[in-house]
Amino acid sequence: MGMDASTDQIKAGRIDTSSTYYELYQKSVELGTWDAEKLVHKVGFEDDREVWEGLNDNEKEQWARLISYFIDGEQAVAADARRIMKTVSSPYFDRSMEKEMMASALALEEAKHTQFFDLYITNVMSDKFPQYELDSRRGGIQIPRTEACGAGEMFERQGTLQAQAAHGGDPADIARAATNYHIGVEGILARGGYFAKNRMMQEAPLKLLNKGFQFISTDEGRHITFGLELLQELIEKEREGLPDYQGVENAIWEQAIEDIGYITDTAYFITADIDDPLDVDFSELVNRGARLAGDMMFDTLDLDAGSATEFMQASADAMESAQGSDYDDVIDKYDHIYSQKMAGD
Amino acid sequence: MTELTDIEGADFTADDEKIQTAVEEAADDLGMTPEKVEEEVAYILDSGTGRANNEGVAGAAAADNEDTDNDPRLEALEMFKLRQEL
Amino acid sequence: MSTQEQQFELDDYFPTTAWLTRYQHALDDSQELEDTGEGWGVGWNGDFVFEMQNLPIEERTVNDLPEEVWEALEQGITQLPEDTLGTVLEDAPEDVAEGIEARDGPLPERAAQELLETKISEAPEKVWPGLRRVMPDIMDDLLTELEENVTDDGTVYAWIGLEDGGCYDTTTMDTLDERDHGFVLTGDFDQWVDLVNGDLDVVEAIMSGKLELDGDMQKILQYSDAALTMTDVASDLDKRFLF
Incomplete structure (x- = not known):
């Protein structure tokens, strides 16, 4: 039986194989090229359908709120991956080749995540998703549940920020976009979602969904490391005093503070707003999200803690407004718009 | 890249010997070296950061898999084995 | 000051x-x-x-407490007339008495050093009522705190x-x-x-x-x-x- 040779023993020419970006790319090739169709065939939908059918409507609603923002979020990040590929070739980065390689892997993976959720919703959860087929980039809108919560707004903001960064953005623009995408969407919103799914799986063990989440979360882990590496490069240059890079740390904080509002709203939307039937626990979700944010911003990026209080206050403001929101009403409104779009009006 | 036994930040319930045996068995089944399997499992958990931050796997709670004792390293190994079939 | x-x-x-x-x-x-x-x-x-x-009650000793606290204790002991100190020490727990005995120098210094080098965690049990009566109040109060609240x-x-x-x-x-x-x-x-x-x-x-x-x-x-x-x-x- 043949054994794999270790890749780091193979000599390369123009590619810097000692680069972290190369390592992330290579690991994406090794770990991130799983086949969503094969996964679905291998594990099958049957067990999940049985568990799903055994859930009451409120429990299904909780899953639907979580999965809505995942499918729309994955599609949004997949769509923005093209912009990331452009952004990492910016002259503000010293080298781009390995970054571009990693960004291309990221693009494939995000597309695959969208595919997985599309397959899953269609074959297991369709009763809670009478409407989800529209492509939001082709005149459609996001799923009503996504539109109703902070996640929907966050994905729209992501498109704007990524476009600004890709089209000649300066280092602060790039930092803002990377913060929103890799720290906010992938690092807190998605990972908070995995925390929620872990809790919900205790009561409702959807086996295929769990496997899919495991692969997705592993891919996203590399994307987050990628984003943090990009941010570290920019921060280093700012700290070296290079004039073009001034304002990077500030941009990261500003964006993080904006994003934590969307994220808190989403956390409330998937838990407390519907009385948390599958016991995620809003408090523990918030605590976990805070730790994930802290690990990235203080441990990895070593940001000055000066704005931590503002960060919490932004979360507090969002929670207060979430408590006063009538999400069902908003969902109904978007249901109506969605139906009209589906009918081709 | 971090050694599997050096990763921080998760509750590891299984002893290192059990992990080593499981890795060796998997390597044998997959036709890979144990070192490579270990490297992949570590990367699943930490994405190169040295800290177990893969919430979807290291957060464990894999209610569907009781064989792994909820040790994230064994959960990640199971995931890697499945990944090799896909 | x-x-x-x-x-x-x-x-x-x-x-x-x-x-x-x-x-x-x-x-x-x-x-x-x-x-x-x-x-x-x-x-x-x-x-x-x-x-x-x-x-850090295991790692620290009495003389790691704020300076004014242990200095007051040291002074309290070294300033006692030697025969009063002798009487006080008669009731000392065995290990404390042995510790003092094993040291060199005049009795007040030996007694003070023995107490100052006591682990914080052990201080409440090593300090006996007779000594507590002649200790500065602050030290007595702090020992009570340690005993009751940690x-x-x-x-x-x-x-x-x-x-x-x-x-x-x-x-x-x-x-x-x-x-x-x-x-x-x-x-x-x-x-x-x-x-x-x-x-x-x-x-x-x-x-x-x-x-x-x-x-x-x-x-x-x-x-x-x-x-x-x-x-x-x-x-x-x-x-x-x-x-």
Whole structure:
């Protein structure tokens, strides 16, 4: 039986194989090229359908709120991956080749995540998703549940920020976009979602969904490391005093503070707003999200803690407004718009 | 890249010997070296950061898999084995 | 004024129940807390526990306490007439007596050194009633604090009763669940020192895992300003750290 040779023993020419970006790319090739169709065939939908059918409507609603923002979020990040590929070739980065390689892997993976959720919703959860087929980039809108919560707004903001960064953005623009995408969407919103799914799986063990989440979360882990590496490069240059890079740390904080509002709203939307039937626990979700944010911003990026209080206050403001929101009403409104779009009006 | 036994930040319930045996068995089944399997499992958990931050796997709670004792390293190994079939 | 000349009371020292009482009054007098905490704990439990772990009671000895404390003890012993000291030492526990015996030098110095080099965790049991009577009051009080308010594994549970922008009671507990509470803030003593010194931002501490907050986060977020006021009041209050 043949054994794999270790890749780091193979000599390369123009590619810097000692680069972290190369390592992330290579690991994406090794770990991130799983086949969503094969996964679905291998594990099958049957067990999940049985568990799903055994859930009451409120429990299904909780899953639907979580999965809505995942499918729309994955599609949004997949769509923005093209912009990331452009952004990492910016002259503000010293080298781009390995970054571009990693960004291309990221693009494939995000597309695959969208595919997985599309397959899953269609074959297991369709009763809670009478409407989800529209492509939001082709005149459609996001799923009503996504539109109703902070996640929907966050994905729209992501498109704007990524476009600004890709089209000649300066280092602060790039930092803002990377913060929103890799720290906010992938690092807190998605990972908070995995925390929620872990809790919900205790009561409702959807086996295929769990496997899919495991692969997705592993891919996203590399994307987050990628984003943090990009941010570290920019921060280093700012700290070296290079004039073009001034304002990077500030941009990261500003964006993080904006994003934590969307994220808190989403956390409330998937838990407390519907009385948390599958016991995620809003408090523990918030605590976990805070730790994930802290690990990235203080441990990895070593940001000055000066704005931590503002960060919490932004979360507090969002929670207060979430408590006063009538999400069902908003969902109904978007249901109506969605139906009209589906009918081709 | 971090050694599997050096990763921080998760509750590891299984002893290192059990992990080593499981890795060796998997390597044998997959036709890979144990070192490579270990490297992949570590990367699943930490994405190169040295800290177990893969919430979807290291957060464990894999209610569907009781064989792994909820040790994230064994959960990640199971995931890697499945990944090799896909 | 040097620390040797300055007199401190028990309620100057952190973490003691006496200091906690001062903290209670400061919280209760705080206009800011009255404003930001209005409605806090009304109809639900707003009481807090500050769980301070790993006080260095095993690692430190009596002469690691603040200078004025151990100097007062040293002086108290060395200034005793030798025959009084001899009488006091007659009742000393066996291991203390042996320890003094094994040292070189004049008796008062040997006795003082033996006590100063005692581990904090062992101090309450090694100090016998006869010695406590001739010890400076502050040392006696601190030993009582150690005995009664620090658990064997070096934890202090400070309970803070909070309601509607005021602080109605404080105490220390032997276990976390001795009194009902709504929230627990837990961390190593070192982090608490930084926090009450104003050197550690409480939000950063929670985000980076230096402190852990357990309780209803909806309430914490709703009253985030009150929560910040609580740490501000603690850092504004004068204190001397025992460790």
